[in-house]
Amino acid sequence: MITAIIYNELGLPVFSEIGKFTDSCFFSMMGLWSLCFAIVAIALAVGISFVIDYRYKWFENLANKYLSYAFIAVWLFGFVVYDMGMYTGEPWSLLGNVPMAILHAFEMFIINSDVSAIHEPFHNNGWFMFGFSLAHFLAAFVSLVFVLKHFGFSIIAAFKRWLAVSSKDNTYIFWGMNNATYYLAKDINKKFAGRNDFRIVVVRTNNDIEGAVAKNGMERLFNFLSLNNKDLDRLKELDCVSMSTYSNLATVDSKSGDGVIPSDILHDRLRLTSLCRIIKNKTKSTLHIFFLSDNEEDNILAVANLRNDMTIRSFTEKGKVKLYCHARYNSIHRVIEDELTNERIEVKVIDSSHISVEQLKAQPILHPVNYVKVEKDATVSTPFDSLVIGLGEVGLDSVRFLYEFGAFVKYKSWEGFVERSDFHCYAVDQNMDRLVGIFTASVPSIDISIDEKKYEVPNMLNLYSMDCRSKEFYDRLKCWIKTLNYIVIATGDDEINISLAVRIFRLAIQLREENGEFERLRILVRVQHDENRHIQNIAYHYNRIWAANSASRDLHHMHQNEILANQMIETPITLFGSAEQVYTYDNVVTESLKEDAKIFKRKYDLSINELKRISGEEGDDIVNWDDEQNLMMQLAGDYKGYAPTYSAIMKLRRTQSQNIANSLHKETKVLLAKKALGEMDYNNIALHGLVRKEGSKSYSWLDHSMLPIDKYQKVLDTLAQTEHLRWNASHEILGYRNKEDEKYKDEAKLYHGCLKDWKDLTEVTQSYDYNIVDVSLNLIDVDNCEL
Numbered sequence: 190m191i192t193a194i195i196y197n198e199l200g201l202p203v204f205s206e207i208g209k210f211t212d213s214c215f216f217s218m219m220g221l222w223s224l225c226f227a228i229v230a231i232a233l234a235v236g237i238s239f240v241i242d243y244r245y246k247w248f249e250n251l252a253n254k255y256l257s258y259a260f261i262a263v264w265l266f267g268f269v270v271y272d273m274g275m276y277t278g279e280p281w282s283l284l285g286n287v288p289m290a291i292l293h294a295f296e297m298f299i300i301n302s303d304v305s306a307i308h309e310p311f312h313n314n315g316w317f318m319f320g321f322s323l324a325h326f327l328a329a330f331v332s333l334v335f336v337l338k339h340f341g342f343s344i345i346a347a348f349k350r351w352l353a354v355s356s357k358d359n360t361y362i363f364w365g366m367n368n369a370t371y372y373l374a375k376d377i378n379k380k381f382a383g384r385n386d387f388r389i390v391v392v393r394t395n396n397d398i399e400g401a402v403a404k405n406g407m408e409r410l411f412n413f414l415s416l417n418n419k420d421l422d423r424l425k426e427l428d429c430v431s432m433s434t435y436s437n438l439a440t441v442d443s444k445s446g447d448g449v450i451p452s453d454i455l456h457d458r459l460r461l462t463s464l465c466r467i468i469k470n471k472t473k474s475t476l477h478i479f480f481l482s483d484n485e486e487d488n489i490l491a492v493a494n495l496r497n498d499m500t501i502r503s504f505t506e507k508g509k510v511k512l513y514c515h516a517r518y519n520s521i522h523r524v525i526e527d528e529l530t531n532e533r534i535e536v537k538v539i540d541s542s543h544i545s546v547e548q549l550k551a552q553p554i555l556h557p558v559n560y561v562k563v564e565k566d567a568t569v570s571t572p573f574d575s576l577v578i579g580l581g582e583v584g585l586d587s588v589r590f591l592y593e594f595g596a597f598v599k600y601k602s603w604e605g606f607v608e609r610s611d612f613h614c615y616a617v618d619q620n621m622d623r624l625v626g627i628f629t630a631s632v633p634s635i636d637i638s639i640d641e642k643k644y645e646v647p648n649m650l651n652l653y654s655m656d657c658r659s660k661e662f663y664d665r666l667k668c669w670i671k672t673l674n675y676i677v678i679a680t681g682d683d684e685i686n687i688s689l690a691v692r693i694f695r696l697a698i699q700l701r702e703e704n705g706e707f708e709r710l711r712i713l714v715r716v717q718h719d720e721n722r723h724i725q726n727i728a729y730h731y732n733r734i735w736a737a738n739s740a741s742r743d744l745h746h747m748h749q750n751e752i753l754a755n756q757m758i759e760t761p762i763t764l765f766g767s768a769e770q771v772y773t774y775d776n777v778v779t780e781s782l783k784e785d786a787k788i789f790k791r792k793y794d795l796s797i798n799e800l801k802r803i804s805g806e807e808g809d810d811i812v813n814w815d816d817e818q819n820l821m822m823q824l825a826g827d828y829k830g831y832a833p834t835y836s837a838i839m840k841l842r843r844t845q846s847q848n849i850a851n852s853l854h855k856e857t858k859v860l861l862a863k864k865a866l867g868e869m870d871y872n873n874i875a876l877h878g879l880v881r882k883e884g885s886k887s888y889s890w891l892d893h894s895m896l897p898i899d900k901y902q903k904v905l906d907t908l909a910q911t912e913h914l915r916w917n918a919s920h921e922i923l924g925y926r927n928k929e930d931e932k933y934k935d936e937a938k939l940y941h942g943c944l945k946d947w948k949d950l951t952e953v954t955q956s957y958d959y960n961i962v963d964v965s966l967n968l969i970d971v972d973n974c975e976l
Contacts, residue, residue, distance in 0.1 A: 259331050260298070267294035267324040274307035274321065297328035358386040360472040362464070362479065364438065364491065365394045368718065369481035369515065369541070371423045373772040378427065380774045389429035390467060393420075395437060430467070434459045439490035454498040465500045476501075476510045477778065481539065485516040492525055496534055505533035512536045513777060517582060518543045527838065532824065537780075542582035544776050545715065545766030546590050551782060553856035555763070557595040560674035560709045561610070563864035565900075567907035570600035571709075572611035575675040576666075578657050578689065580618040583679035583715050583766060585628065588616055589922045591675060592635075592650065593850065594857060596914035598907050607910045607947035613647045615669060617662060621654035628652075634921040634944070657689055666693070670700050679715040679766075687724045690714045690762050694731055697761075707735065707761055715766040725764055732758040782849055787814040789852040792964050795971040800883040800960075814848075817841075839936040843923065850919055855965035858908050862966060865904045874901070879968050884953045908966075909958040913947050916958070920944050 272290040276282050293303055302325050304312075311317050361377055363370040374389050381387050424431055441458050452458070456465045468476060478495065480488040492514045495501055501510055510533060516522040518540035525536050549555045562571040573595045577584050591614055599610040618624060621639075629637050629652075638648040655662050657680060676693060678686045690712050697710060716724050736758050741749040752758070775781040791813065798808030812820070819825040821841040822833045863871045878891030879901065886909070888902055925939045931954060933942040943954060963969050 256331070256334060259327075259334075263297070263324065263327045263331050264294050266320075267297045267328060270317075270320050270324045271306065274311050274317065277308070297325050298332045300325075300329055300332065355385075356471050356473055357388040358472075358474040359477065360388045360390060360467060360475075361477045362390045362392065364392050364478065364480050365482050366391055366420050366423070367482060368720075368768040369772045370479065371427070372769045373479065373481070373774070373777055374427050374429065376773045377778075388467070388471070389427060390464065391424060391427070391429050391431050392461070392464065393431065393433040395435050430463075432461060432463055434461055437487070438494055439484075439487035441494055452497060452499065454494060455500045468500055468504055472504070472508065474508050476504055476508060477513065478510070479513045479777075481513070481515045481772070483515075485522070488514045488516055489522060489525060492536055496536070501534070508533070510534045511778075513539050515539045515541065527822070527833070537777075539777055540582075541766075541768075541771045543586055544771045545583060546586035547782055547853075548770060548776075549587075549713065549765060550590060550594065550850075550853040553860065555711065555713070556857045556860065557591060557675060558597070558857045558860045558864075560711060561597065563861055564600050565865055567598070567861045567865035567904045567911070568600040568602065569597035569610040572613065572672065573597070573674055574612075574669070574672045575614045575677070576669060576673055577614065577616045577677045577679070578618075579678065579680040579715075580616050580621060580624050580628070580652070581679060581681055584616065584618065584677065587677040587679065587713075588614060588650070591677075592922050593915055593918045594854065595675075596911065596918045597861075598910045598914065607914070609914050612649050613651065614649065615647070615651045615653065615665075617653045617655055617657055619654070619656040621652055625652050625654070631924050632922055633924065634926050657685075666696065667700060670697050671702070673697075674709050675711050675713070677713045677715070683716045683718055683724060686714050686716060687727055691727070691731060694735075694762060698735070707739070710761045712762045714762060714764050716764045717767055719764070719767055728762040728764055729757050732760060732762055735761075782853070783845075786845070786848040786852045789855070789964060790814055790848045792971050793848075793851075793960060796964055796969040797883070797960060799969050799971065800881070803880065804883040806883060814845075818845075836936040839939075843920075843936065846923075847916070847919065850915070851961055851965070854912075854915055858911070858962060858965040861908060861911065862904055865907075866900070870900070874966065874968065879905070881959065884956050886952060886956060886959055905959070905962060908962045909955065910947050912958040912961045913950070913955070917944055 268290050271293040272286050275286040275289065289306065293306055296303060304321070307321065361374065363374060370391065374391070377387070377389060436459050438454070438459065441454055442452075455461045455468075480491050482488055492512045495512065504510060512534065514522075514525060514536060516538050518538050522538050526538055528536075553559075557573050557575075561569045561573050564570050573591075575591045575595065577587050577591070580588070592612070595612050595614075597610040599608040602608045625639055629639075635650055636648050637650045637652060639652050640654055641647065641651060653662075653665070655665075670693065676690075678689050678693075680686055680689070693712060697707070701707070701710070714724075714728065719725055733752060733754075733756055736756075737749050737752040738746045740751040741747065743749070791811070794809075794811045798811070801808050816825070818841060821837045823829055823831050823837075862874075873896060877894040877896065879888045880891045881888045886906070888898060888905060890896060890898065920941060921944070923939070925941050925944055927944040928935075928940045928942045931942040931945075931949075931951065933940060943950065947955065964971075
């Protein structure tokens with residue numbers, strides 16, 4: 190009775206009146222189709238408007254905050270509509286209809302309208318049918334918002350791919366989305382801001398799904414096709430062309446037929462037709478493809494497969510392909526650089542650990558010369574003591590860097606005998622037992638102590654197997670910290686690294702004798718992930734409060750008025766090696782350090798010819814970096830097409846690494862000269878000019894100045910001797926050994942006759958080190974020569 194009264198009040202028919210309705214329904218079938226069409230049209234219009242406005246942040250915030258509440262409200266509304274529409278007049282009918290009403294309410298969100306479930310008498314009531322239509326419209330709207338929220342970027346990306354009609358000179362394709370991809374693509378955009386001759390493409394892969402998501406099934410597929418907020422924000426910021434592939438390129442079989450014919454991997458296997466179209470028709474000059482995931486094996490296999498792809502091979506007929514592979518820069522992985530697939534396909538191994546240490550070399554302020562006392566003759570009178578915590582990839586490269594760049598001539602070395610200044614490097618790792626064998630075997634010319642229990646007489650290199658959080662480590666650290674100049678912390682864990690840096694910092698304050706000792710202390714901390722700059726702020730905080738403490742004129746260091754509360758101070762704790770610092774256009778694509786080395790080599794060759802010209806001799810033909818590499822790798826010349834020899838590869842790598850080192854070490858030589866001579870006397874070199882003959886060690890003033898030459902000669906002698914010490918150290922750390930005959934070289938067996946003391950070299954051989962000094966200090970003018 191109560192239900193009937195309610196229905197009468199609403200103007201709805203009760204069960205006893207159902208038979209009175211005839212075929213004159215308010216909505217005919219045509220009317221129902223018209224309504225559906227209108228709903229679809231409205232939904233499309235709203236959807237298009239949202240797609241247009243999709244990049245505005247308010248939509249994303251609105252969807253994140255209210256979508257769940259909207260779904261619940263619309264579902265309840267639909268449930269009530271269906272429950273009422275299926276009412277039969279029986280008292281318990283509304284309760285009995287609940288299961289079907291629940292199902293129909295859910296069906297609304299998949300755009301399913303089951304009007305047949307509604308009893309025919311309700312079709313004639315305008316108010317009820319309005320509610321019925323509104324419920325379905327709202328459900329369709331919620332579903333549309335859901336689709337746009339989770340898949341909207343993919344929809345927009347499809348439009349972008351379709352609209353990518355203009356041709357570009359360079360296309361940069363990133364395989365996978367991670368921090369390395371984001372920072373490198375961001376730097377490329379910054380590098381070419383305002384230019385319209387490049388395109389960035391990001392191919393999302395199934396490896397991009399991180400965290401606790403399903404590893405298989407529909408949930409993994411959903412997570413792959415949808416985008417998390419972090420990736421979505423980054424892809425929007427990069428303003429790139431985006432596409433996806435669920436297949437793993439590393440596991441694709443790249444062979445077809447007899448295993449020689451290239452396969453159509455991108456088009457047929459991965460179905461990346463849009464990418465193939467961009468490569469074939471929309472790229473004019475160079476194709477850059479990056480594999481920067483943390484899985485080195487997958488990166489190498491992917492590069493190997495892609496080199497055999499038909500689309501890539503066909504592009505080489507008009508342009509060049511450069512493949513970048515993130516992997517350790519060692520003799521195993523560098524094979525992919527040496528293997529020749531096509532003359533116009535180049536492979537580069539990108540070693541983030543190696544690059545991070547190379548960046549230390551590229552910053553003169555971080556060279557060891559800044560942490561020793563330089564005398565008036567450019568010799569060094571204080572030891573250089575260093576500590577490396579963690580002998581992984583970064584730690585090993587750091588030991589090599591410090592051993593080479595920490596080589597100086599010792600103060601008061603007697604004439605004719607050049608002694609290396611005191612150098613001690615301590616390396617600590619909890620897994621040293623399985624690392625020490627490989628390292629010591631690779632450097633037979635270096636005396637290394639392993640777990641030496643005596644503190645008093647350390648070797649140049651000292652390896653210790655201990656945990657950096659153990660009591661034994663801190664007992665030794667209390668002894669070392671008093672004289673340490675340089676500390677590299679690279680355990681592989683960012684939090685442990687910065688925590689350890691702070692503890693060492695505080696221990697140094699307690700145990701180092703004077704505040705001034707901090708001027709010769711640098712704590713380098715490898716931090717890979719610091720997107721919110723939390724770790725950087727920790728470093729700034731401790732640097733700042735110590736600087737404030739040093740600036741205080743109060744007896745008890747309680748107040749000061751020099752250091753501001755938000756001032757960013759870089760010493761003594763310095764972070765290095767973050768993904769943002771490593772993955773830049775200059776580091777990865779142009780390899781700026783290698784480009785600088787090419788210039789240094791060219792200047793060196795020109796300076797030799799200039800010295801020969803001054804001496805009345807004929808200069809040599811100069812072979813540039815790239816031509817020399819092609820000749821040694823037998824990519825050009827009389828032996829083109831044949832396999833290069835092992836000796837040729839080893840020599841090429843050694844000489845190229847020396848040119849890179851010379852280019853970076855020139856700043857150390859400049860700093861030594863400036864500290865020894867003083868700024869004014871150093872400027873006299875540029876003002877008056879210095880010159881010597883080929884094969885000679887004696888300098889004279891180019892403009893025949895009456896200034897005394899002895900002081901300058903002594904400094905330049907020390908710089909040449911320092912260069913020889915550096916050269917010796919670099920070859921020792923590469924594994925080379927000495928031979929008695931100065932002219933003897935065996936690149937395969939790692940023998941070099943010049944790896945000996947300065948006094949045992951001929952004057953002509955010693956003059957080669959003076960040549961390096963000439964180029965480093967710009968003593969010979971080669972700027973007018975074509976580089």
